[in-house]
Structure formats: structure tokens, C-alpha cells
Amino acid sequence: MTLLSATLAEPQHFSLFEKLLFAGLAIASGCGFWRRFGKILDKILQSKKDPSFHLFPIGKRIGDFVWEVLFQAKVIRERPLPGLAHAFVFWAFCTFVLVTLNHCAVVLGLGFLNPAGQFARFYFYFAAAFALTCAAGILGLFVRRFLVRPKWLGEKLSYQSGVIALLIFVLMATYLASFFVSDATPAARALWWLHTLALLAFLPLIPHTKHLHLVLSPATVFLSRGTFSQIPPLSGDEDFGLVAGTDLTQLVSLQAWSCVECGRCTEHCPAANTGKLLNPKEIVLGLRGYLNEYGPSSEQPLLGKYNAQEAVFQCTTCGACEFQCPVGIEHVPILVGLRRGAVNTGLWEDQHGAKLFLALERGSNALGLSPTDRDKFIQRMELPLFDGTQEYCLWLGCMGGYDPKGREIVLAFTRVMSYLGTSYGVLRKEKCTGDPVRRLGNDLLFQQLAEANLEALAQNKVKKIVSICPHCVRTIQEDWKEYSTPPEIEHHSEFLARYAHRLPKQASPNPTSPETIVFHDPCYLGRYRNVYDEPRTVAALAGELVEAPRSRERSFCCGAGGGLAFLGEETGERVSHNRAQELAATGAQTIAAACPFCNTMFRDALAATGEGVPQLMDIAQLAARGLPQSGSS
């Protein structure tokens, strides 16, 4: 039992020379750290203040901090093995704060943990356990980065990461080895010095490498806007979005320097996965490069040397990047901010984009059709007009009001509402909610559309809205808030799930092999609204659910979001084809969608795929299929 009776060996006496050497090295190391870190901190603090930033409510911030930073929950959940290895390194660092302070204090004769004392004995062993798992963890991460080499880490091998891994390993190994020697031996002294040198070499490397996230990312997570993909309001007459360095806010700068280059954003990005120029990691690193070269008071345009306009306009705003990011970077507000900067100043010239904007400047819908088309649809289908007596205002949206397939979804949903005896009415006039122009960065048009709609809803005394389109739901509920309080709104999946127990469960004609259904999570319903189970509950009425490899929080975009449905041909592979093939490959007989945009994207993609593809239905159509055929409405 020599090991257990042993404890951490620390040299008891240090010569004056050693003390001076330590002090000199420590000061040099601290200066090395600050020389770089001080500059970065300055640039972050010199950036424009975030006008809409509120520290409160602080409870959620603390909760997120504990969950994401202290528990490393996001790091582990999204990539379990490397995540756990990282967590072991992180937890060891936390444990080692006390050990390291004591380690440095010893040389000055100020050691406060007495190795013979009970607490110190316990704590040194406690830390040793973490040192073991940390050493194993860092070895695992080293193997992953240098031997396995997942492509998301980038083409180029980061030798800095190798040096850092080596230093961390040395720190842990020297600590553990100190349990096997006794205090007064030269071995103990050698281990102490080795540990010290590794430590003092590590410190100045931090701000020069991506390991800066050690210092910054806890703050980034704590200070993030906190709500998913929240586009901050513009402030004042000279704010047009992210145009130049002067528009970068403290949060954006902090986020740019927090990036740890893990590539999770890229791994899940629909654009990066289909051969487009956009790579969300490079957008963030581009901002960092800009800040390094020009700084936050530069008038140099942000779209230029470091970030390309083309890439910025390839984003579908699906939010997979932001959802994955372990250090709290909010990619979507950054990408939309860069678009705002280009569109609000007229720098973005795109034939399809201009057509969409002009259609909405003059008309009412993103499809550029006459509103009389919508009037005729309402008359022909005898949809009741909202008059204040009905429970719900049924928001048709551009797709539900004008697109033939969108209309089918609306009609299926109205059949279910009538079956359930829920009263509803549609507005006589409706404009596009402004979703595509909001995400494309046209604030002028978005404001006009939001205000016109808010006024119409107030005039009609609408209290509750239900919509078949997750984009309408998100935009009305969150984005319109900038101008006034919108009525309560829900997506039809939420409504249908609430009444699922009153809807007929559909028997399969062949009970041994029920219809298999794969549900595609729309980005704006899942990640944006956190609604995953409701549409599945509805789809399960019609058959047996199967899951696609990428589902729920990790769902892969259909390619339509962020206004891209209106922007014409993509470069590279089509996002919709990539996803439709994945859904078809599950072997399901039916693809269930819950968004008219996903629906139309997949319809085209499946048509291009050819024979033997699954049928495509909205969950409302699946629910309506089980209703009694006649006299039900």
C-alpha cells in the first residue's frame, strides 16, 4: 500500500536562484499571454455595444452556463466520444485550479495545501483521478486529430494543437508521477520543474491559438443572446446591419475569437455539404481575420477580403450550425447581419432577389401572383372569412393561399378542424409575413410587411392564429415583436397533436405490414420552435414511423429557407435532392412533411429521382385521410 500512504511529492525548499528563476519565467509567461490577449480584449471592448443586450433574466444564463460549460452537455451530446474526452480535459482543468495555485505558491514558501493534511490528501487524490482521465482524454483527442483526421477539422493539420496536447499530457503525467517519489529527492524537484515549465509554456500559447476558447468561451456562452437565431433590431438611422468593422458588436467580436475550429457547424451545414462556397466556420474565422487585420473601428467593408458575398447568400438559415456550436457562436444573426449590410445599402444585386423584393414592394405575396387568385380560392372553397366570432384565424400564408399544393394542405387541415368542431376564419387580405425578406436582410420591406399585417390583425381583432407554415409561425411570433405584440400563434402540428386522441387511427389494409412513414423535421419547426414530438404524434395516426439518419435536432434542411426558395439555381448538388434521397433511402412508403416549403422542395426533388419514390404528404393530409369520407365537414 505504498501508493495510498504516499501523497503528492513537493520539494520543500527552493534556493534563491530557483525562486528568482521561477519569478522571471512566470512574469515572462504572463507577459507573453497578456501581450496577445490584451490586444484581443481591447478589440472586443472597442467594438460597438450591443444595443439590445440585456443581462437579465440571468437565471437562464446561469442555467445554460452550468449545462453547456460546466457539464459540457452540448459538447458530449452532439459528438459523444470526442465530447467525453474533451469533458475529461475540461473537468481536470477545473480541478487543477487549486492544485496549480498551490503548486506555484510552494516555490515562494506560501503553499496552502499541506500534503500531510486530510483535505489536501483527499484533494490531491481527487485531482489525480481527473489527471488520469484527462491524460487518457487528451491522448484520444490527439489520436483523433492526427491519425483519424475527420474532415471537419480541416485539411491542414494543426501542429499547435499537437504541442498543446503534449503540454497537457506532460502536466498530467508529471503530476501523477509525483505520487511515486518522495519530497526531498531530485526526482521530485525535476518533476516539479517539468510541471512548472509545461504550465508556463502553455499560458502564452493560449491567446495565439484556438485554445483561446479556454478563456473566452465560458463568457461567450454566458453572454449569448440566449434565444435561437435571434436577429437583433437595428439601432438608429445609421445602422444597416453588418457593413463594416464599425458595425461589429462586442458579442460578434467575442464570438469571432471564441471559435474553437471544431467544424461541427460545417459538418451539419446544408450548403457546405452540397458543394457550395459557404462554410459557417470560415465565416466566423473570416470575421476574426478581419478584426485581426483592420480592427473594430475600420470602415473597410466586411464582405471582401475575408468573407464573400456569394457565400453569405447561400445560407438557408436552417440554424444547424448555431444549434451545434459548443462555444455559443450565433451564426444565423451573423449571416443575416452580413446580408442586411449588403441589401440595406443596395450592394446586393441578384436578379431573382430583386424580383422577389419588387414583387413584395408592389404586391402582397412572395410568389408574385395577383391577390385576386387568393380571393378566388377562398370563394371557390367557401372558406369562412374571419369576423371575430371564430376561435382561430387561419393564416394561409403565400404557399397556403397561392400554391396549388399548399392549398391542398390548407384544405386538408380545414377538414380536420371542421371534424373537430373548431371554428376558424381566414383574413380577407393577407400579405407575406416577410419571412424571406427578413432572412435575406431587407429590413425596409420586412418592416412594411410586418406593420401592414399587424394592423390588419388588430383591425380584425384576431386573438389566436394557426398556420400550416413554420416560417409564418416563426416570423409572426418572434420577428414581428420588433414592431408590436402579435397575436398568439401555433403551428398546425401543435393543434393537431392536441386533438390527436379524437382523430381516427388509420388501420392498414395489411395489418402485418403497416404503412411506414418517415417524418422530416422542418428547421423552422424543430430547431427554431423546439417542436419535434407533435408532428410525429399526428403522423403516427396514419402508420408506423421510421426515422431518417439525420432527424430531430440534427435534421437536414430542404434547401428552401432563408429566402433561397426564391433565388433560382444553386451551385453544386441541390440541398433538396440530398435530403429527399436520404428520406427515400429509409424505405418508408410515405414522407411526411410539416412545412409547405419543404413539401414543394421534396416534390421537385422526388420527381427528378424518378420511379418508385415514396409518396409525399403533409401531416394534415395524413390526419385528414382517416376522416369519414362524406358529410364530415
Added chain:
Amino acid sequence: MKIVVAIKQVPERDAQVRIDAAGKWIEESDLQYALNESDAYALEEALQLKEKHSGEVIVVSAGPERVGTTIREALAKGADRAIHIGCDDLGARDALGVARLLAAAIKPENPDLVLTGLQSEDLGLGQTGVIVAELLGLPHATLILHVERTETGVTVKRELEEGWFQTIELPTPAVLTIQSGGNKLRYATLMGIKRAKTKEVRRLTAAELAVDAAPVVLLEQVTLPQKQKSTQILPGTAKEAAAALVEKLKFEVRVL
């Protein structure tokens, strides 16, 4: 290059138009208004000429208070200043009456070019621009798709019928009426709207311009087009029906 663009605010293309009680004009309350489409192209042509050759673009518009929103839109897209001729009886004025207002406001500006849409979407007379040219004593060309500046004036591309175009040269100053579709229109931007706030809008009245309001053309009555269904089912085999269809397209509808 100093360019004046005469623009008109018209009911939105998709507006449900109703006839007013007197039967002489449309019911204006409840209507949404927008910039006349070919005027939007005239403005775009002017802005592109200015961007190429520098100079000034001045928009001029006659109409009631509501015209202000369309004027601001034009300023937001890049016009430098505006003249608003306040006038509540635009519907009662004939093309000559409106042209007199515009010409009186344009004359003191001494522009190199006056551009306007070839016709308005509401009345569709297609005369105002031409009469303005006559009143100002300037040469004019109509149905213009493209304007190129030359040493002595401009070279313009006119649209003729059946896909034919004509290129002609004019000395400046001149008046051109612009056809839709020659350029790609720009979208309005937030920056443009903010900048437009500080741009000058000079307000004039018909009285100040000393223009006679008495029309020479009297508007008797405004009516909605009568809807009539004249569907014909052509009987017989596909071959016979096709032959009958060609016959009708040739001699009844005269489109072939």
C-alpha cells in the same frame, strides 16, 4: 447631365377598382397606390444615366398629398430632389391640363433630358409626355427602351411592333417616353429611405404655376368593362376541331 423624370402615382395593379357615385371617376378611398410602372423604368433609366455620366435626377409629380409616398420612394431609389405639384383634381384634368402643370414646373429647371413613362396604368392615354415636349418646345421620342449619351445629344432605341426596333439620334434637350422592361428595376433600400428624408421636396400649386385648369376634353362617364362569356365548344374529331379552330383564329379573332 440634368434629368427630370415625371412620375405618376396610380392605383396598385391588383386593386379592386369601383366607380364613384357620380360615375365620373373611381372611388379613391380604400385604394392602395403605387408608382406607375413605365415611370419606374423612366426613373431607372435616369438613375443609370446619372451613375454613368454624373449629374442630377429630379422627379416631378402632380397629385394630392398621398403622392408624397411615391415621391419619397423615388428619392429612396436615388433621385436627388423632387417637385410635388399639389393638386386634388387630377382626375378632372385632361392630358393637356396635366402636361401644362408638369411643363410649367419643369421649364425653370432647364434639364438636358425629360423622361417619363410612355403611358399611365390608370388612364393609359399615352399623351402627357408628348404634350410636355410640345409645350416645352423640345424634340421627343416615344417607346424608348434604352438611352445612350452622345457628344451632341442622345441615341435611343425605340420599340416598334412585331419585335422590330428603331435606333434614332436626338439633340438634347429632349423629352423621351420610356417603355417598361428596358432595364432591371432596383429595389428600395433602408439606406435609401433614410437618406431620402433629408432630400428636398419643393411644393408648388397649380395657382402658383398659373396654369389654366379648364379641360379641353370632357370626361362623360367611367364604366367597368362588361364581362361576357363567349366560350364555344368545337365539335367533331380532333382533326375537324383543329381545322375549325384555325379558321376562327384566322378570321374571327385574327391572331394568326
